[in-house]
Amino acid sequence: MAKEMKVERITDMEKDFAQWYTDVCTKAELIDYSSIKGMFIYRPYGYAIWENIQRLMDIEFKKTGAENVYMPMLIPESLLQKEKDHVEGFAPECAWVTMGGSDKLEERYCIRPTSETLFCEHYKNIIQSHRDLPKMYNQWCSVLRWEKTSRPFLRHREFLWQEGHTMHATAEEAMEETQRMLNVYADFCEDVLAMPVTRGQKTEKEKFNGAEATYTIECMMHDRKALQAGTSHYFGDGFARAFDITFTDSNNQRVYPHQTSWGVSTRLIGGIIMTHGDNNGLVLPPKIAPIQVIVVPVAAHKPGVTEAAAQLRDALAEAGLRVKLDDSDNSLGWKCAQWEMKGVPLRVEIGPRDIENGQCCMVRRDNREKSFVAVADAAESAKALLEQVHKSLYERALKNREENTYVAHSLEEAKALQDEHGGFIKTMWCEDPECEKRMKDEAGMSSRCMPFAQEHLGDVCAICGKPARKMIYWGVAY
């Protein structure tokens, strides 16, 4: 008996992008709501995507020499207050623990919104000599920020992330590390998630609380809004001074070390959804898809079909692919719709006629292109097709960004372009925060970054007309 459930259609993204996004998150079973506003449940399929991101990214971190640690989740208020800019930025959105059991605590503790202060306290204990440097620690954990609004993956009160915190003997080494980790993120987004990124520096206004400089990778979503996908911060010796962390250098002088931090979060999953998804649901980049290939038997009641499908599954698994056989009693149509909704990059169908012909039918999720391949070549063909899916996803996303990046020479022009097309608007800028504020107030755009790949679009700031110092990207951001 075929199940009677129907895969419900989701809202078209052209009609209501925000609703389309929420539909994908829930219908693809990535996430569920909890009873606390802004706190979400990562369901098995959504969490499996994060596990794949973790596993692959952790390998890249370890290649750079980073080591994983785990720090406490609570920060005493006095510790958070040691670095002035930092506490000003985070205190307004901290969740505070004030009771332990039935006792009121003498000092309140916040649940970590980020862990610079905890790492600094530990580094003070363990860094004494230049022989102890560099220290390159990372932790995978969740953090809490008591935000007013929320959105699956994009803005949670609690979200999963990793935070790297490193200490170096010199400013140069720390700056190199900041760049190195930004490049790890950028390469990961492009090579693994098929998301093209723009690498650049944040403005003074947009940089991290307590940092000297913040670098970012910015992505463009389907709806042409910007998503900040990862950041890497250079702190100089600001925290080291605030926490009195010093070491004896090779000249036997007591000096301050230089610090970085860098992080990405499950917001990357939001980025994947909005970069690759379509009106049939999620589209997953093959390298992080929990199921890379779904095998669906056609006319499964006919003799030999179930067995052939199982053999195909085994052959693909043997070749190292993450593969699943859907041998449920749902209808073929339901199965196809369900696995499209879940974004499985490749569907392999096999039925009686295919068996006769020694073939199977492979259907790409991204463009529904079908190809018939010999069963004997299934694994090789599947791998080649998955490669193609990755490449096509990347190219389509790159095209979206390139077609929606505009040059403007005045605030008015920038606003008109944003209002009409959306996307990234690039202009020259004098670096005055006042001009940045005007762009926000009058055109509704925040600065995204000053790209490393600078272009000369003119000599003057598009906003005030004074001499320009940087080319900058503006956009409406998640």
Added chain:
Amino acid sequence: MAKEMKVERITDMEKDFAQWYTDVCTKAELIDYSSIKGMFIYRPYGYAIWENIQRLMDIEFKKTGAENVYMPMLIPESLLQKEKDHVEGFAPECAWVTMGGSDKLEERYCIRPTSETLFCEHYKNIIQSHRDLPKMYNQWCSVLRWEKTSRPFLRHREFLWQEGHTMHATAEEAMEETQRMLNVYADFCEDVLAMPVTRGQKTEKEKFNGAEATYTIECMMHDRKALQAGTSHYFGDGFARAFDITFTDSNNQRVYPHQTSWGVSTRLIGGIIMTHGDNNGLVLPPKIAPIQVIVVPVAAHKPGVTEAAAQLRDALAEAGLRVKLDDSDNSLGWKCAQWEMKGVPLRVEIGPRDIENGQCCMVRRDNREKSFVAVADAAESAKALLEQVHKSLYERALKNREENTYVAHSLEEAKALQDEHGGFIKTMWCEDPECEKRMKDEAGMSSRCMPFAQEHLGDVCAICGKPARKMIYWGVAY
């Protein structure tokens, strides 16, 4: 120039076991103290042990069909209160969040001490039909329990663990799952951690808050105290009733599902330390050692030594071993002492004379046995030796347990045995909690478990003389 640092001696375990334990935790760089009492920092070497445990155990979980998820870390007080026994057990040691930013919260939230209530709330949303069962979810996370005392790995206010929460259509299936997961833990402890376990059931008094039955694995430490290493709970339909979780069974009746939960924590690392460690420091079971083989060049300044050591390292790494070359400028004696402190299971030394003879010297951590092996056979020999280390560690621990398990026929005898020898004392028991209380009050021992492997030691309860129903193990526990 050889570093002048000395590896400090640690306290002998015979002199002061508690101090020996703390010394190992800190000198092997497993853990550091934070500024909050009872909250610890898992340092890279300690955390790497946990990562290895996680990686290997997660494979076993997934073989049983478990899927990983991530639930919020906060539980609204009203949610925690839904199951009466559960809240009574945990509320006294909850850390409470009462402020979000500068706002007082309408309802206070506790940081999860365990997540039954959160899983139940989610299961209520996603379980409708018998087709939705079983649901077998697991999460790797940290939990908070506001305890008064603390000890590295054994009792933290915040500790890392995993918690499995499963729902089944029938009581039988849920009971099977409870047993299956206890066996996964037991096999893991024995096969991976080289820690022999006693499998059994907890008494009514010692079972988990809200459970119908709790099963446990109990290990014996060097000092003959007991360590509860993992537990698996059968809940019946108690939580399902409290949370109103029902499903339509195959007869179209609305019924309650049956539930389990199971967990192990970083307390396993404490168990490893106290089962295998010695007066030179940590001794790690090879399967979870972050470094399985340390290569130490002898007379590294002589020509060819550094190169030969690096080649050896490469050959061992090539064979899939976790290997490190210590090419620091520390003295040979310092290096040996340091890697012994860190419990690396195998040290490989190579010097000028070894190179001449085409050999290297392998030194086992557990018994310092040396063997000279041909460089060409190094990988194969190292693997065989690591196998032997695992086996020896297991056998030594088993011997410790067997030699320190005693039979008693009266409370007085039990007390005398515990006072003189420590260890497990086994007696017959009538199952009256009053007798259990007397054993605690008068002999200082808690019940450890009623082993699955029951023995008939007599007909009457050793405490009250009434008819006996079970053989039970008593001990002093961590």
